[in-house]
Amino acid sequence: MREEVFMAGTGGQGVVSAGSLLAEMALEQGLEVCYISVYSPEVRGGWVTSTVVIADGEVGSPIVGEVDSLLLFDKRAADEHLGKIRSGGLIVANSSLTGPLTVADAELIEVPATRMAAELGNEQVTNIILLGTYVKARGVLQLSHFEAALKTVLPERHHKHIPLNIEAVNLGAEQVP
Amino acid sequence: MREEVFMAGTGGQGVVSAGSLLAEMALEQGLEVCYISVYSPEVRGGWVTSTVVIADGEVGSPIVGEVDSLLLFDKRAADEHLGKIRSGGLIVANSSLTGPLTVADAELIEVPATRMAAELGNEQVTNIILLGTYVKARGVLQLSHFEAALKTVLPERHHKHIPLNIEAVNLGAEQVP
Amino acid sequence: MKKRFRVVINQEHCKACGLCIEFCPKDVLGASEQRNRAGFHPVEVKDQDSCTGCTQCALMCPDACIEIYRLAVEDDREPVEEGVE
Amino acid sequence: MKKRFRVVINQEHCKACGLCIEFCPKDVLGASEQRNRAGFHPVEVKDQDSCTGCTQCALMCPDACIEIYRLAVEDDREPVEEGVE
Amino acid sequence: MPDAQDLADAEVVYRRPAALTEVQMRYCPGCTHGTAHRLVAEVLEELDLIDRTVIVVTVGCSVYADKYFNVDAVQAAHGRGPAVATGIKRSSPESIVFTYQGDGDLAAIGLSEVIHTAQRGESITVIFINNAVFGMTRGQMAPTTLVGQKTTTTPRGRDPQIAGMPMMVCELLASIAGVAYLARETMIDPKTVRNAKRSIKKAFQAQVDGAGFSLVELISTCPVWWYKRPLEAIAWIREEMLEQYPLQVFVEYEA
Amino acid sequence: MPDAQDLADAEVVYRRPAALTEVQMRYCPGCTHGTAHRLVAEVLEELDLIDRTVIVVTVGCSVYADKYFNVDAVQAAHGRGPAVATGIKRSSPESIVFTYQGDGDLAAIGLSEVIHTAQRGESITVIFINNAVFGMTRGQMAPTTLVGQKTTTTPRGRDPQIAGMPMMVCELLASIAGVAYLARETMIDPKTVRNAKRSIKKAFQAQVDGAGFSLVELISTCPVWWYKRPLEAIAWIREEMLEQYPLQVFVEYEA
Amino acid sequence: MSKRVMMTGNEAVAEGAIAAGCRYFFGYPITPQNAIPQYMAEHLAEVGGVYLQAESELASINLVYGAAATGAYVMTSSSSPGISLMQEGLSYMLGSELPCVVVNMVRGGPGLGNIGAAQSDYWLATRGAGHGDGRCLTFAPHRVQEMYDWAAEAFPIAQKYRCPVMILGDGLLANMAEPVRLRERQEPPPRDQDWAIGGRRNGRPRRIVNSLWTDVPVMEALNIRIQERFEQAAENETRWEEYGNDDPTFVFAAYGISARICKTVIDRLAEEGIRARLIRPVSLFPFPHKPFAEWAQRVERIVCVELSMGQFVEDVRLAVAGECPVDLIWRTGGVVLTPEEVMARVKELL
Amino acid sequence: MSKRVMMTGNEAVAEGAIAAGCRYFFGYPITPQNAIPQYMAEHLAEVGGVYLQAESELASINLVYGAAATGAYVMTSSSSPGISLMQEGLSYMLGSELPCVVVNMVRGGPGLGNIGAAQSDYWLATRGAGHGDGRCLTFAPHRVQEMYDWAAEAFPIAQKYRCPVMILGDGLLANMAEPVRLRERQEPPPRDQDWAIGGRRNGRPRRIVNSLWTDVPVMEALNIRIQERFEQAAENETRWEEYGNDDPTFVFAAYGISARICKTVIDRLAEEGIRARLIRPVSLFPFPHKPFAEWAQRVERIVCVELSMGQFVEDVRLAVAGECPVDLIWRTGGVVLTPEEVMARVKELL
Ligand SMILES: Cc1ncc(C[n+]2csc(CCOP(=O)(O)OP(=O)(O)O)c2C)c(N)n1
Ligand SMILES: Cc1ncc(C[n+]2csc(CCOP(=O)(O)OP(=O)(O)O)c2C)c(N)n1
Ligand code: SF4
Ligand code: SF4
Ligand code: SF4
């Protein structure tokens, strides 16, 4: 098993932490994983991507061409990366910012995550909602590992936000048709 | 034809200029030549050697192992380098400083050059006397090129010493038995 | 003839650092509600009439976004802005 | 008890720079006729008796060739030299 | 530009200097690298040097400065700007050559080159941006970092027992014979901006006159790696940086 | 040593210091590198540091100093002595570490390292031999070469228009906070030799006390590449060098 | 066994060094390896170590030289331009027979280049160490766990062969995170080497660390001694991994990040029924000639995959010595090959 | 034709550069090449040129970088440790596509080493130029006349391929004197390159000299462009000399001073009836693969002779690709082979 996930967005949208949460979940689940974030040289306002490769044995290439799953955080990301999806793959799009998308050969789940996050009271959990959708829809990882992963990734002083994040991830999971 | 000449002495004895004069004579004579001086790191009082390789075609190795001709300026030089002579070669020794030498398998000409130079009025021409002996005895170069070589090597302001040098070189030549 | 100034902001280059707003002695400038392509709320001219053309704002702008003109004639039109649709 | 000094020169190390000779206020030192192994005419003690043990020579010697001793007893022996056979 | 036509016959009170291109600068919001660029550009235009000037771009956040200045540009290895500038000046003496260097570039890796260039009295100009940090590489300690300042490599604040005291570049250069103009300025309010420009102008004038080496140190903000908002950064210069780095004209030049 | 036995019970007024080996130094006649060695050795002995000391030998005529000093020695790349010394000191803080550097080594290629080391207030000592020339490589111009001085690379004399003015290392370092002791001395008569030793002693004492960086510049002879006899060289220091390089204690240290 | 934690290659190499007993780090920031000095600045103090930010890479390597002379475990890290600046210092380390560990997280070059992942410092790493005949022992991990392990292994190896050991990574290996199983941090070993300086403690004879030998045969003897150590290292420290089909039609040759790309390609080719194998040198110097020489007899071709324009392939060709064709697939300048691209290009070759 | 004059290799390389129109020299003294800066200090003023003594080799190469950017013929020279210090700068020259000439009179290494003659910077010269894929075009004269000639030829070649050209000598070639036939000194060519900076004269569009390309495909394209120039250079500038018997039983491979030793050995062997030939690469990069590949088919063996511990032999092995055995005779650390020693050792091999 090898699952390649690619996420793209703009600095500040939580692309990095979504990637690192996925990686931790894989680790919790006893899988092998490799995760990398890349950003543009600007310190502020540039683009960000995360690549997470999950495997049940040794992770080979951390470099991906076409990917199994694509998480698109905004329109720039969608314009740039939509073509990366492997035929039969899964796209989770933050439709609040991507607008409507069309894909030929892959499953597309559009989640108005920014709006939903705002409704939950914190736009910051947009990424967690998308994560929930991805995890549930793709089925490679189990949602049950989310909380443990969160505890590792989140600095102690932010642990008070754990309930909100769990709510968000579940909300995301519920979006799977 | 390839003639390898090696000279050794102490800084100040004219080992460098003797080498460079030989090289110029060879050049005057239309031969190919390669000449190098090497000295110990001390700025004052160290050893000096000159190697001159003369050939009628391309000069191959500027590095010599055993040599055809050896000019020994003093005892340290003789102790160190006597063994360098090729069998059948020529050794010209400044017997004023080397003391008496014994060689098995080569021609040895002992010239009390320092004393003779002092008698000529200038110890500085010791090297020229030895040069004269070498040139005459070995016969590779012709003494007639000495003056032209001297003019090239000697800075203009020292050209007044040319007659003394010519006297010295001839004196050296006369020492050939 | 009464002097009138026109402050022109390159809103696409503006990064909303706020230095011009802070240093304008006449409170001419303020943050726009809109975002530019880089996602910043750029500065806009809120009160053109009060501008004395003192150039403090332009002197402080790290992104050379501000140009200031003295008009030859009186002019009551809206302030000039640039870049944000 | 009259003080007597003994200046000891390491003549093999001496390079005949002449600084000690120049700076000896009592003209105790001078150049030797002989050469050492490096070919220099090293310094020798010419007039031991005039030496006041002032150490000027040793202070100036760049080659640390000079040692100075104050003898416990009077002593008229020849100055001590080292190295040149 | 809407209404541009309308401004055609208006008198220009202030406009983007011709020595800057139209390219948007990549600096972070409130970073006074941009201010420094603008001032240099104004001076180049006012002294009519645009067609003679070569900027030596160095490594730091200003590494893209070749895109912003409307003059010939040479990008130099980290710290080697003054040597590169000297190479240009010696082989093309009519050129006006300046380096634009950060405190990492000039005061850390490039210290030798700038001092030797000053020492030789090379007629080049150095614009030295002291923002007390390595901006480009993400906020490490610079030689100029203040005591106690937290950076990514002084997580507990700069400890002078370990890292020494901040380096005072102008004080270091002040004793050097080849220096024609030397000043420390900042850009934290209109007055200091004007002073900074005046110093920059004198520095270039010194070069035009072949008077020798000129350098202007500009105490500059790095809001991002000071973990501050732009206005806080300005305040921090006023309250902390200028304490360590008093503004001063160290070597004066009059044409 | 003839008669050595005889001197056994004589009182030593002056003897070769124990911190020097018996090896003959290779310096040219009248070269005060040797004097400097002797003074450092005397100080090491007097402060009882022989068993704790590491000399960092640098590249120049003194590159064989490891043969002359009776202490641990590390040979450093040209100019990098202070960095090497810092590496030793940081990993072996009980050691007394000093570099011995010529003006080519310290003021040309190694300028950055010595300044940064001073800036950090590294507790090491630098013995800096300024002889206005590159001795070892056969007499080229150094940063410290006097104006008009002929060297093998300034055959018409140093021209400040081309090569700038002589570099004043102590003046350069004097403004640096990390410096505990800084002085310029020479060795041209018994008095200046004594002063030089006193300064060297203070410099090492500063290190022993962990007070910070110490450096003693010694204006030194190079008779050979000044094309002078030893006594002429001494006179040239008195008449020319000290004009350019006045003797002074720049930063004082009292235990 | 301890839990595994996610770490980047940069963090792993830093923590691995600390775990091995390294207590001295001198470095100068440069992307993409800034997290190494930052990690050291944060964590060395915890164990009584010294993080000192050097003013340049020139200073870094010479600070390392000084600390190495005292017998300490010492490390520096940098990326391509910084490693270029260390060349003289590395040559001195070799000449003075001093051990240290140097990490190079290679970026796109030449010049200032960019911070992308590249392998174009292969020559610099395997033929470098400046002037003279010496070179660094060089190891090229391809996973974060391996980064950690090699950082730790590198120190005793450096001590054993008294030379710099280089760990060669790239912009990707530096910044990607993978699970790492950490061992307990060890105390530094005693500095009881008979060459370590620091003062003639208890009046022992003085010691000299030196690379100047004007007497040429002595210098030659030093070179021979160094070379003999390298030969010992070739016997003891040559490492490689093989992966894939046991009866391949062709063999990939790749190290570091490229080798990981090849592994994925091999798996995909297997799905298509194409039999491929990988030889992944872990030690680049000493280079594992043996597996190449052996497989060269048995396969149709060897296909090198490298993120440089034909550097690594030279070592492969030297090992293969004409026994079979050696092809090359490359990208450079920070461009990274994707498995798809390698698949496509390898199929053209077959 | 002009008279021949005795000159050392150092003087010849300096005079050759001046004769070619080089008017800018930046350098820092180091034995055994001090006569080069000294010659330049003495003679550049005669022709209105600039000799500037740099404060270090780091400064030298960056001064060169600046002057090269103005389109001028510019040169520096050094010896091994100094060349190590220039590695970053050389990489920048390549990245910014700037031409210059660099002379390396190799000495014994590693470290401070000694000032004897050595060839142990072969890798540094042919694989060096710091980080990244680039390298210098490198030529290795073996006579003083050739030093002069190559110094002159190097400048237009550097301009043509927009890269540094290295002239590789050693302590012997530097300081030995041979007759040299001098040509007239030429005026420097006009600086009309379309990339040369110095100010936007007459308002022309600005020019940028740069090696930073954050966009990785752009960086890769630069590398490909550089590589293409190298391929052109391989076509146009590959030079070698052959010497000796036309029907040899074996072939010597040697460059520079070693090649001269081999010539004498070949002559002596001929006297003994042993048929030997020499292939002497004059260009080391581009390396003359062809003669090696061809002779390898026809001889029993190829015997490399080098003053280093197996650097040059790698290029020979790459060229021979297993076609015949390749042996190696070496000395290092400043020790020079004598013809006698080569004779003796080659006879053991045959
Ligand atoms: C030889 C080398 N070492 C290190 C670097 C990495 N580097 C790039 S910029 C920089 C420091 C930048 O700081 P500064 O000069 O203060 O400029 P700022 O970004 O603060 O404006 C460093 C260390 C490099 N590019 N080259
Ligand atoms: C990297 C490097 N560059 C150049 C040299 C050559 N070199 C050796 S000593 C020296 C200068 C010596 O001058 P100085 O430091 O003044 O010492 P002095 O001989 O005058 O005592 C130079 C340039 C070197 N060894 N290494
Ligand atoms: S010119 Fe002066 S008054 Fe007008 S907006 Fe700017 S700062 Fe305000
Ligand atoms: S100063 Fe410039 S960048 Fe900052 S808010 Fe004002 S216009 Fe925008
Ligand atoms: S101690 Fe004084 S008096 Fe005696 S020899 Fe020396 S300098 Fe002269």
Ligand code: SF4
């Ligand atoms: S000072 Fe020393 S070296 Fe000089 S002459 Fe006197 S004893 Fe000899």
Ligand code: SF4
């Ligand atoms: S990181 Fe700092 S110096 Fe760099 S652009 Fe941003 S604010 Fe300016």
Ligand code: SF4
């Ligand atoms: S060359 Fe000069 S510095 Fe060197 S030993 Fe001789 S006199 Fe002293």
Ligand SMILES: [Mg+2]
């Ligand atoms: Mg900075």
Ligand SMILES: [Mg+2]
């Ligand atoms: Mg000196």
